[in-house]
Amino acid sequence: MFYHVSMEQCTLRCDHSFFLHLSRSKSISMASRPTTATRRSSASIHPFPNPSSVCIVLGAQWGDEGKGKLVDLLASEADIVCRCQGGNNAGHSVVVEGVEYDFHMLPSGFHLQNCVNIIGNGCVVNLPELVEEIQKNESRGVTNWKERLLISDRAHLVFDFHKLSDGLIERGRGTSSLGTTKKGIGPTYSSKATRNGIRVVDLIGDFSIFTDKLRSLYNYYKLTFPDLDIDIEKTIEQFKGLAEYFRPMIIDTIAYLNQSILDGSKKILVEGANATMLDIDFGTYPYVTSSNCSVGGVCTGLGLAPKYIGDIYGVVKAYTTRVGDGVFPTELKNEIGEHLQTRGREWGVTTGRKRRCGWLDLVLLRYTTMINGFTALCLTKLDTLDELAEIKIATTYKRNGVELPSFPASVDTMHDIEVEYVTFPGWRGRSTSECRTFNSLPHNARLYVQFIEQFLGVPVKWIGVGKDRMAMIRCF
Template sequence: MATKSRGDSQVCGENGNSSDSPRKRPRGVTSAAKATVVLGAQWGDEGKGKVVDMLATEANIVCRCQGGNNAGHTVVVDGSEFDFHLVPSGIVNPECKSVIGNGVVIHLPGLFDELKACEKKGLTDWKDRLLISDRAHLVFDLHQSVDGLQEAEKGTQSLGTTKKGIGPAYSSKATRNGLRICDLLGDFDQFTNRYKTLVANYGRMFPALKVDVESELKRYKEYAEIIRPLVVESVSYICNALKDGKKVLVEGANAAMLDIDFGTYPYVTSSNCSIGGVCTGLGLPPSSIGDIIGVVKAYTTRVGDGPFPTEQINEIGQSLQTRGHEIGVTTKRVRRCGWLDIQVLLFTSIVNGYTALCLTKLDILDTFKTIKIGVSYLDSNGKRLTYFPASTAELAKVQVEYMELPGWEQDISNVRSWDDLPQNAKKYVETIEDLLNVPVKWIGVGKGRESIIQLY
């Protein structure tokens, strides 16, 4: 008795078993490519943009999956410095498409300002390569105003947000009164009614909020026609690209310790900037994700308030800040600095499942005679913690146990191979690998893409 391939009806014998004919390969089953993901492993500002820029030279598509223009990535190409906030860093590759995914919240005025700045630096062909998800939510100026009003209400308990409206926009998304790109491109009368409802809702909560509704609607009607050629149904677009064997690179914004679920809450951003945000922010199933690259600064920094166990409020911290030019791309605030924290990295590695690391800004440690690594936390009774604290109050009280290593005290900014690194620099890298049990594949020793050493 014959059998048919899956997808057709199958004829079985009286006992319910199919015949002994060899089973055919199910139709439609293919071996698709897998996306490579780049994620920040600390509190942000690790140098993800540079890593994405490097990997994008071989990618067909680079995607942003979450966050908004609160993120800032700096890329240096041929001496020109680009600051990206919404646009994926891969946009500098003329052979690469850049996708702003559904999980991103988009402030259109900010996006156009960013693109104009890129044009002034020679990036004039972005219209041919930038794509925007029709499911992405919009950040309005009113969201930015509300962001500032909410921060002012908190007073001394302010979270130190960028006031870019990201939190309020995600709040609108969660309460289901937000507006998406597809709404803007659809029936504009419906868009108008929903926008007025959004304004009224916020107006009841914040009487001081002032919005010129008619002016905003006029502006967004013009925006709709500008972005219409760029908008795509991104879920099927990326899925089909992987099926066709295209190389897809995902650029995470912010970092794991700013993740709204796993970061130092409430001193976090408003999105999932760990691996889960990649799936929900692009519509990718976990099975389509391949390498997960954690970007780790050779020391630790964070912007704004919140606990920071290895922070150095002394000459060491000042030296790291000065040598590393630690000023926020978006906020322009000076970053707090401290030694590398292995407990942070172990925790984010659990959450993200790094397959490899890129260690950036190793050259900033060039002048130190000795270098410390925070390896474990002790509670107030001197007992070693076996977990990363969820409570910021508990994290703020931990004592850090340090490992001390000899520095190399020489300039490594022009080194381009592993063999040419000083022995003590190699020891530092190998110690990190041993402590995390994750291989370091790249080492950054300078600003440009040429300043990255590939180990294997």
């Protein structure tokens, strides 16, 4: 079912009565955009309003929202950039002066000369592949990184048998595969939960004890996966060299970060990997990742108290994409979906897989906003919509004709839902790619942004209109 937005300007309330109105009305009208003065009361002007607070950037959909671009923008004002969860199954791209940097395990401040980069205790780290990632970025001009990269001694290590078992598990699921990246992330977190995992601190301790633990863990995996064929002695020698390579960078990052906060002079930025709808607890389970990608994962993945958290920025693509399998209520399996995929260059940084594309889903975003408590949003890739005559936004899920009161927990329920949309006139013929202020956007593009803000009750602080780092509108 579709509703059409009228062009008249009148009041739109973001409360329960508005949602009732939305479900009954054939026409939604727009309020005028809040003034800068009004916005200042709801979100700070400076990304680091309190020098001792922690600024967080999180994905609000299924990943690939463009978090890296916002992190790159904010990192120029940060002293420390942190990863708190996940591994090299994530991927961020940053373009600086025509040079594109791809970060998977490395934090997105790695290329900035004055920025310390931390891989936190909640991460799982594949050290051989981390070396390759470092060398790749060195070849693109990154220097002085050894003094700026810190790895938590409590982070868990990913080994080749984790990766191989990941692939075997996925293959065993057959037609029910989850679309894993096969990077060994899930099995490594399983080792952590089973309490036979190996941490970074084990690597730099007594190496004979590390060797015993590694052999024991490999034998454990061999019992479950007899076909695993790893030269464990070669792995031991490899990690002996890696221990010395990374030893100067391995510290107690929990103590380091908390002391940095107490000193009151360090600006700390946290970039979430993956996204809230891939969170192990809150995502579309089982089509999720193996860590907490929401705001709680910041506290547990870095050892930070909630009282230190400042602004929480949610990154939202102007439409919706998803890599791999799993439910996708607004997916477009037609020429519009193909158009979004082509124009938006929708293929994964980590896997190269094409992303599925669909309309923006505000039911989903209302859910992730509730979980994370976003103080402001960054709306990315608005320019991808420039050539569409009409644009739709999902506002309601129904099942058997009854509106669902919240985002469903069961993927079986998700298969049966009916999605209701609001239809907007596009702004075809008016490019957004050169716009650098909100008021310079086409009128219909402004209406689109306003509707998102007022439905969610969260202001849009940035709007991305291109791939370059400067192709970003700051609204307030």
